[in-house]
Amino acid sequence: MTDDEDPEEPFVGLADAINRVGKQIISSLSPREHFVPEDYVDYLLTPHWRDVRQRAIKRANGFCRKCRKPSRYLEVHHLTYHRIGAELESDVIAICRQCHDLEHLEQRRKKRL
Ligand SMILES: [Zn+2]
Numbered sequence: 001m002t003d004d005e006d007p008e009e010p011f012v013g014l015a016d017a018i019n020r021v022g023k024q025i026i027s028s029l030s031p032r033e034h035f036v037p038e039d040y041v042d043y044l045l046t047p048h049w050r051d052v053r054q055r056a057i058k059r060a061n062g063f064c065r066k067c068r069k070p071s072r073y074l075e076v077h078h079l080t081y082h083r084i085g086a087e088l089e090s091d092v093i094a095i096c097r098q099c100h101d102l103e104h105l106e107q108r109r110k111k112r113l
């Protein structure tokens with residue numbers, strides 16, 4: 001039993017997620033989307049984001065929205081960064097760690113095409 005992450009605790013794994021995903025997000029942003037990394041890290045700690053995140057996780061109901069596998073720990077991914085701070089429910093999805101990593105790899109690949 002190595003999976004000791006508690007899905008009830010919103011900040012479990014957050015620092016880790018910021019480290020992994022934050023860097024990927026930054027590299028996937030176009031120069032037009034001018035927000036700086038420090039702002040994004042601060043943003044992830046706001047009550048607003050916690051609320052958006054918790055609702056996305058609740059909607060996923062314990063299943064990754066991408067691969068549909070059950071996952072005790074879901075990460076919330078932005079489908080678009082255009083409404084940061086005022087996201088629509090459809091702007092974010094809760095997905096498992098594996099799918100999240102793939103999503104960001106995919107985004108970076110698309111930027112290079
Ligand atoms: Zn998945």
Ligand SMILES: [Zn+2]
Nearest residue numbers: 021076077078
């Ligand atoms: Zn993401």
